[in-house]
Amino acid sequence: xxxxxxxxxxxxxxxxxxxxxxDILQRYRRSLLGxxxxxxxxxxxxxxLGFLYAELFNTPIRDFLPFLCTGxxxxxxxATFLSEGGMIFTAAESYIKQVRLPYSIYVYRSSxxxxxxxxxxxxIYFAVLVYFGIWPGATALxxxxxxxxxxxxxxxxxxxxxxxxxxxRDIPPLINSIVQLIFFVTxxxxxxxxxxxxxxxxxxxxxFHLIEIVRTPLLGNVPNLKNYFAxxxxxxxxxxxxxxxxxxxxxxxxxxx
Numbered sequence: 001x002x003x004x005x006x007x008x009x010x011x012x013x014x015x016x017x018x019x020x021x022x023d024i025l026q027r028y029r030r031s032l033l034g035x036x037x038x039x040x041x042x043x044x045x046x047x048x049l050g051f052l053y054a055e056l057f058n059t060p061i062r063d064f065l066p067f068l069c070t071g072x073x074x075x076x077x078x079a080t081f082l083s084e085g086g087m088i089f090t091a092a093e094s095y096i097k098q099v100r101l102p103y104s105i106y107v108y109r110s111s112x113x114x115x116x117x118x119x120x121x122x123x124i125y126f127a128v129l130v131y132f133g134i135w136p137g138a139t140a141l142x143x144x145x146x147x148x149x150x151x152x153x154x155x156x157x158x159x160x161x162x163x164x165x166x167x168x169r170d171i172p173p174l175i176n177s178i179v180q181l182i183f184f185v186t187x188x189x190x191x192x193x194x195x196x197x198x199x200x201x202x203x204x205x206x207x208f209h210l211i212e213i214v215r216t217p218l219l220g221n222v223p224n225l226k227n228y229f230a231x232x233x234x235x236x237x238x239x240x241x242x243x244x245x246x247x248x249x250x251x252x253x254x255x256x257x
Contacts, residue, residue: 002247009104016105020112038117043124046072053189062132064191069128070215071188074150077118078210079179081154084110086165086172088158093257103246103253107162111155125218136220146213146223149231153210156238160245166256167249182207206234 009016050065057064088110095101129135165171185205192202202208209230216223 002243002250005102005246005250006104009102009108012102012105013108015101016109017112019105019109021116023109023113024116039121039123042072042076042121043127046124046128049189057190057194059191062134066128066132066134066219067191067215068189069125070218071211073118073121073125074211074214075183075186075188075207076121077114078150078154078207079183080114080117081111081158082161082179083172083176084114085154085158085161086175088162089166089253090257096254096257103250107155107158110158111151114154115151134220136218139220139222140217142217142222143214146217146231149235150210150214153231153235153238156235156242159242163245163249163253166253186211203230206230210234 046065046069050068051061053059053068054061054064088106089096089103092106095106096103161171161175182205185201186207187202187205188211192199192208195201203226209227212227213223213231216227
């Protein structure tokens with residue numbers, strides 16, 4: 001039944017595609033810039049932090065700003081999967097209690113809306129490339145499989161976070177606190193080279209590898225095999241957790257919300 005739910009939900013791509021798009025439209029209804037308010041705020045953050053931390057770390061702005069920009073773009077996508085994952089079923093309570101639909105539709109809907117936001121935030125990345133005259137070349141195409149793996153892991157995490165959050169309402173605020181901590185200990189505003197002999201601190205951070213397989217190609221470099229191996233291991237763990245939780249507790253979602 002769980003497999004059928006996933007299959008039938010994906011087959012209804014027109015439905016969850018429109019639902020995900022509608023979520024963005026409703027959030028920024030009657031707004032002048034709409035979802036580009038997120039892009040504007042991130043652009044300001046990239047520029048402000050870029051110049052500040054480039055001075056603090058004594059790093060050329062041409063080298064640091066693209067690193068920070070790509071890191072923040074990818075982190076924002078990853079963080080929203082975690083911070084908003086706890087609300088996918090509780091926010092869809094009216095749908096779940098009135099219409100019989102596969103539960104996976106709400107997962108696809110959430111992931112699709114995040115991909116849309118990430119896509120228009122990429123305007124900042126292209127603006128930085130043009131400003132500094134940087135061209136990553138064909139290597140940037142490696143970001144596509146990296147992005148697919150990141151979205152897959154985010155979607156899998158959304159499944160078990162959403163189900164467990166429907167049962168235990170303390171999980172979403174707990175995850176939000178953890179996400180804020182992870183942001184500072186992950187090489188986003190600082191480069192892993194600054195750790196010197198303690199580079200293992202970055203290597204044992206799973207979020208570093210998830211970000212690196214997308215960020216590195218966008219900067220014109222090839223991720224190392226260690227990054228891909230770590231991400232494949234993370235994917236296997238997430239797949240196991242999502243499969244276990246969804247298979248066992250899927251029938252209880254309607255009662256928990």
